[in-house]
Amino acid sequence: MKKFLIGLFIFFILLGAAALYLNTYLKNQLQEILENDLPASISLDYENINIDSWGGNASMTNATVRIKANDSMPRSEVKNASVQLRGLNHWDYFKNKNIHFKNISIHADSLTHYSNRNKKKEENKKQKDSTSENPISAQNMDRHFLIEKFDLVTDYIQIINPKTDSVNLKTAHFNLKLKNITPSISGAITRPFDYEEILMSYDSLYYQTNQYDVLTVGHVEWNGTDLEMNDTRLKTQYSRNQLSKMIEKERDHMDFSIKNIKIHNLKYGEESGEFYINTPLLELEQPSLNIYRDKRIADDLTKKPLYSKMLRELNFEMMIDTIKIKNGGIVYHEKVNSATEAGMLDFSNLNASLYNVGNTYELGEKKTTIAIKAIFMKSSPMSLDWNFDINDPQDKFYVKGSLSKFPVANLESFTSPNLGVEMSGKLEHTYFTIYGNNYSSHIDMQMTYDEFKVNIMNQEKKKKKWFASTIANIFIAKTTKNEDGGFKEGSGEVNRDQTKSFFNYLWLNLREGMLKTVTVLD
DSSP: OHHHHHHHHHHHHHHHHHHHHHHHHHHHHHHHIIIIISOTTEEEEOSEEEEETTTTEEEEEEEEEEEEOOTTSOEEEEEEEEEEEEOOOHHHHHHHOOEEEEEEEEEEEEEEEEOOSSOOOHHHHHHHHHHOBOTTBGGGOSSOEEEEEEEEEEEEEEEEETTTTEEEEEEEEEEEEEEEEEEBSSOBTTSOEEOSEEEEEEEEEEEEOSSSEEEEEEEEEEOSSOEEEEEEEEEESSOHHHHHHHOSBOOOEEEEEEEEEEEESOEEEEETTEEEEEEEEEEEEEEEEEEEEETTSBOOOSOOOOHHHHHHTOSSEEEEEEEEEEEEEEEEEEEOOTTSOOEEEEEEEEEEEEEEEESOSOTTTOOEEEEEEEEETTTEEEEEEEEEOTTOTTOOEEEEEEEEEEEGGGGHHHHHHHHSEEEEEEEEEEEEEEEEOSSEEEEEEEEEEEEEEEEEEETTTTEEOHHHHHHHHHTBOOOSTTSGGGOEEEEEEEEOOTTSOHHHHHHHHHHHHHHHHHBSOO
């Protein structure tokens, strides 16, 4: 019995010694892997490393991970991280030198990404993307690696412009989970590795879109199929007066918020060197757009393409089968002169469906269609149906709309300060159709109204111009009660000012249609 106990004691001593030796050996082997066998784009520094030889586990403290594609591509850096590596397949590594972990998790204080230092000109961008080599691609590695589960949690992420050290983007509570990471089959740097599943979320996104506007998002989730964003806001970061002092040409002051955005079954990537993005459904819940335009600033005289041309000339392929807008609103303010308040137009309870928003179909195959319903100036139901073919080089479009039970005095907040006109009366029903292209359009309008009058105002003195108002009302049919069927009809022609937006074009058509309808002159 005594000999057995002595033998058992010696056995455990030897086993412990073997374990210590194996831990030391595996620690050296793991250090060799981390220092010599990782892809050239990845470097890792750490304060301490611990090894569990039996489980194939390791942990590191105060680690810094750097990912760098090459001298001309962006670089990322994870600082002050605790790293857990679980389930190294010893046999696969010793026999084949392959790297296979069951799980790698990183919890870091911060992740910093440095944007491209050698920014290429736009005309060379496509060539750069297609020729940049991915050092983690399967054909560029002499061994196989597999990470069954990868978790990255970081408290803070930022993207920095290296030329100015300014923060272009930042976010908090970033969480990334990937499954079955393997070397990328593609050699393109846009997809450095492949994975089977992804789950990503983060909070408090801040993105400087340009020198005037900032994008913020409360929370983002992406599961590889659906992308959801909550409390999204694109806002001019200066006050209206500050912006007017900063700009030399007209630019909208904007506050655009969306309660929830959901993109279903989102697909994106590269095909034959071309970037593409498509989704069957994009949902926007409670979007609210507040625009202020200071017309005292010099006009921007660059040509404004219609939406069909804008879609046609995108430098990537896009197709959104359906866009649903639910319970939205638009408020538009326009400041014409310093003596009066800004004019205002209001659209509330706005719901819309948009179909075939993209550029992947052929001429005549289908059309982009838009159907909108809203309440105009808080009182009157309106509808607008609009379609165009993005492949039509003349950018032909068709718009049909209606407006019901509208007290025209509600327009005073816009027409009085902006046009110097006050109106009274009630429009019972208004119907219009517009056929047009990039150069000219034709409008047909039908209206029923009663007790319609206009007052021409002296905007500086804020008084009615009696003589001008009297003359104007001579040429206005004040009611349609005497018309056959109760409707009065009018038609007009409009030439487009291509330095103005589509909505300016639409407004000119509506104004022309209304003038031709309410006046007694043919």
